[in-house]
Amino acid sequence: QQQVKQSPQSLIVQKGGISIINCAYENTAFDYFPWYQQFPGKGPALLIAIRPDVSEKKEGRFTISFNKSAKQFSLHIMDSQPGDSATYFCAARFHSNYQLIWGAGTKLIIKP
Amino acid sequence: DAGVIQSPRHEVTEMGQEVTLRCKPISGHDYLFWYRQTMMRGLELLIYFNNNVPIDDSGMPEDRFSAKMPNASFSTLKIQPSEPRDSAVYFCASSLGDRDTQYFGPGTRLTVL
Numbered sequence: 001q002q003q004v005k006q007s008p009q010s011l012i013v014q015k016g017g018i019s020i021i022n023c024a025y026e027n028t029a030f031d032y033f034p035w036y037q038q039f040p041g042k043g044p045a046l047l048i049a050i051r052p053d054v055s056e057k058k059e060g061r062f063t064i065s066f067n068k069s070a071k072q073f074s075l076h077i078m079d080s081q082p083g084d085s086a087t088y089f090c091a092a093r094f095h096s097n098y099q100l101i102w103g104a105g106t107k108l109i110i111k112p
Numbered sequence: 113d114a115g116v117i118q119s120p121r122h123e124v125t126e127m128g129q130e131v132t133l134r135c136k137p138i139s140g141h142d143y144l145f146w147y148r149q150t151m152m153r154g155l156e157l158l159i160y161f162n163n164n165v166p167i168d169d170s171g172m173p174e175d176r177f178s179a180k181m182p183n184a185s186f187s188t189l190k191i192q193p194s195e196p197r198d199s200a201v202y203f204c205a206s207s208l209g210d211r212d213t214q215y216f217g218p219g220t221r222l223t224v225l
Contacts, residue, residue, distance in 0.1 A: 098143060
C-alpha cells in the first residue's frame, strides 16, 4: 500500500512533442505529490508538485494532472526539448511524517 | 546559498574496509534523509532524522550500516565492513519540516571492489 508505481520505465520523444509519465498510488494518506528531475551525475531536484485538492497544476511547459478518484497523477511536458532529457521521479508524501515514497523513475530522451 | 554538501564525491574501496560518507545539510533545515540509488533498486530511503534524532531507520539494509547526526549541521553514514553489493550512489537530502521540498546533495559514488 505504500508503493508508488511509475510508468513507463523509459521514453523517447521527438523534439517538440509531448512527454507523458504516469504514476499510481494506493494509500489515501498521501497529501503531497512531487515530481523530481535528475540529470546524470546530479541529485534529484524538485520540478513541480501538486496537492490532492486540485486536479491540475501548470508551470511553464510542465503540467501535473491529478485524478484523486483513480489515485493517479501524471506529468506532461509540452514542447519537449533535448534539455529535458533526464530521469523523472514521481513521489508521494505521508502527511504524518514528511517521508516521501518514490516511484521507480522514467528515463526520458528527447530526440533532436 | 550553499546547498547540501556531501563528501567525498567518489569513493573507491576494497571489500571489508570501513567507509564513511559525510553530509552537511542546508542551514536551518530540520529534516535530513539518506538515500541510496542503484540501477536495480532505484532510489531507496535508508534513514531520516528530525532535529538530529533518527526517526526511521527501517531502510537500512543491515547492521553493517549506521548513521549519526551529532549536530544540526553534520551527518555521517558509515558502512563497516563494506561489500561489493554496497556499490551505489548515496544521496543526502534535507528539508524544512513544514515545507515540501527535499533538497538533494550531489551524491557520493561508492565503489567497493
